[in-house]
Amino acid sequence: MSTWVGARAIGSGPGRRGRAAVVGVRELSREGLEGVEFSVRQVTGMPGALVVDVAGEVDSSSAEQFRERLVSLIGGDTKHLIVNLADLTYINSSGLGALVAGCKRVRALDGTLKVCGVRRSIAEVMQLIRLDKIIEVHDTEEQALAAL
Amino acid sequence: MTVAVTDSAGMQCELTLPCVPGSCRKARLLAAEVCKDAGLSPTSEYRVLLAVDELCQNVVQHAYGGPNPGASFGVAFAARIGSVEVTVSDRGRGFDPDEALSAEETAHEGVDSLMHLEHRGLSLVASLMDSRSIESAVGGGTTVRVHLGRRPGDR
Numbered sequence: 078m079s080t081w082v083g084a085r086a087i088g089s090g091p092g093r094r095g096r097a098a099v100v101g102v103r104e105l106s107r108e109g110l111e112g113v114e115f116s117v118r119q120v121t122g123m124p125g126a127l128v129v130d131v132a133g134e135v136d137s138s139s140a141e142q143f144r145e146r147l148v149s150l151i152g153g154d155t156k157h158l159i160v161n162l163a164d165l166t167y168i169n170s171s172g173l174g175a176l177v178a179g180c181k182r183v184r185a186l187d188g189t190l191k192v193c194g195v196r197r198s199i200a201e202v203m204q205l206i207r208l209d210k211i212i213e214v215h216d217t218e219e220q221a222l223a224a225l
Numbered sequence: 226m227t228v229a230v231t232d233s234a235g236m237q238c239e240l241t242l243p244c245v246p247g248s249c250r251k252a253r254l255l256a257a258e259v260c261k262d263a264g265l266s267p268t269s270e271y272r273v274l275l276a277v278d279e280l281c282q283n284v285v286q287h288a289y290g291g292p293n294p295g296a297s298f299g300v301a302f303a304a305r306i307g308s309v310e311v312t313v314s315d316r317g318r319g320f321d322p323d324e325a326l327s328a329e330e331t332a333h334e335g336v337d338s339l340m341h342l343e344h345r346g347l348s349l350v351a352s353l354m355d356s357r358s359i360e361s362a363v364g365g366g367t368t369v370r371v372h373l374g375r376r377p378g379d380r
Contacts, residue, residue, distance in 0.1 A: 136253070137246050137282055167253075167271075169278045170349055198267035202275065206352055 108146075111139040114164075115146055125188070126157040126225055128218065132164035135172030144175035148182050156188025159221045163194030173208060180211055189213065193221040235305030236262055242281075244289050244296040244315070249281040252300045256311065263304040264380025265373075272353045273309055273373055279346045280313040280369055288317025288367060307375035316366040322359040 105127070107116035114132040127150055135143050150158065158179060162168075180190045193215040195203070203209050215221040240255055242248035256277040260270035281300065289296045298315035329348050347369075351357045354371040361367035 136278065137249050137285075167274065169282075170275060170346070196267070198271040201268040202271050202353070205272070206349065 110142045110146065112136065113139045113143060115143070117150060120159075120222060123157070123222070123225060125154055126159065126222075127155050128159045128161055128222075130161045130164065134167040135165065135175070136167060136169045137171065140169060140171035140175060143172055144178055147175055147179045151179065151182045151186065151188070156183055156186040157225055158183060158188075158190045159218060159225075160190065160192045161194050161218050162192055162196075162199070163218075165195070165199070168199060173203070176212055177208070189225065191215055191221040191224060193218045235303060237301070237303045239299060239301040241297050241299050244285055244293045244298055244317075246285055246292060248298075249278055249285060252277050252281045252313075255300070256302065256309075259302045259304050260309055263309050264306050265309065266376060266378030269373060269376050269379055273311065276350045276353045276371055276373075277311055277313070279350050280311070280371070283346050283369075284313060284315045284317070284367075287320075288315040290318065307379045308373070310370065310372045312368060312370045314366065314368040319361045319363050319365045319367050321363060322361050 103119040103121065105117045105119055107114070109115070112134045114130070116130045118128040118130070120126050120128055129147065129150065131143070133139075147158070147160070160176065160179070176190070176192065183190045191213045194217065195214060200209075200214055203212065203214065213221075213224070215224060236259065238255065238259065240252060242251060253274050256274050257270060260273050265273065277300065281298075284298045285292055288298065296315075296317065298313065298317075301312040301314075303310040303312075326347055329346075347357070347359070350369075350371060354373050356372045358370045359367070360369075
């Protein structure tokens with residue numbers, strides 16, 4: 078069952094860096110994968126766009142579930158994803174591959190996948206292995222939403 | 226089992242792990258401690274963790290034909306300030322390194338290779354670290370040694 082949480086201020090807590098200052102959000106689902114919390118929000122006034130919050134560690138025990146869950150969101154009315162990684166502490170190559178798989182899927186629908194809030198170490202390694210050529214990275218959720 | 230030694234040559238530790246998926250996380254956690262002791266920046270630490278994770282995944286998935294709790298592999302760290310060397314070794318079925326690297330490179334070339342990160346483990350490790358050496362022979366096990374040296378932001 079989904080829950081309306083309406084317009085709210087977020088971004089004040091230390092683990093919430095990268096979130097938009099004030100957005101209208103509707104939490105659609107929240108679930109725990111192996112070591113990862115995965116929640117989905119709908120952004121009011123932006124049909125076809127979802128924000129996905131990923132917290133914890135994406136490693137070999139959770140990467141496949143993460144990929145399936147992420148890709149399953151795309152399609153139907155949804156072709157734009159903002160993946161907020163502000164509370165992500167680690168992601169392995171399969172997890173990064175899941176983001177790439179999501180990218181491929183939205184592009185096939187003429188949509189976009191943007192990542193935001195990612196910690197500097199992960200962003201720098203994404204640059205190093207040239208993932209920034211495929212996945213658009215924004216500092217904050219607000220910036221990512223504005224770029225839709 | 227972990228054996229750790231710290232002397233004037235730096236810090237060395239070694240872990241012997243069963244060939245199961247959970248071992249990758251154990252190796253990664255020890256790698257994180259080693260990187261912090263060596264004063265690596267968060268970015269350098271993440272590079273090492275990704276490389277260790279990737280190498281351990283390779284062992285678990287391929288060295289013994291899949292996870293095998295009865296088999297083991299070793300992860301050894303040699304660190305000094307600003308520098309970490311990691312050696313991952315197994316006694317599994319081994320492979321021809323030239324063939325494996327060539328297959329990785331030709332399977333997914335150019336930008337397409339970025340779409341298949343999980344199928345280019347050895348190439349990915351090479352791009353994360355300063356150096357990588359592979360000793361392996363069919364039927365003779367595998368030893369992969371990687372090294373990351375001082376970067377801006379390291380202690």
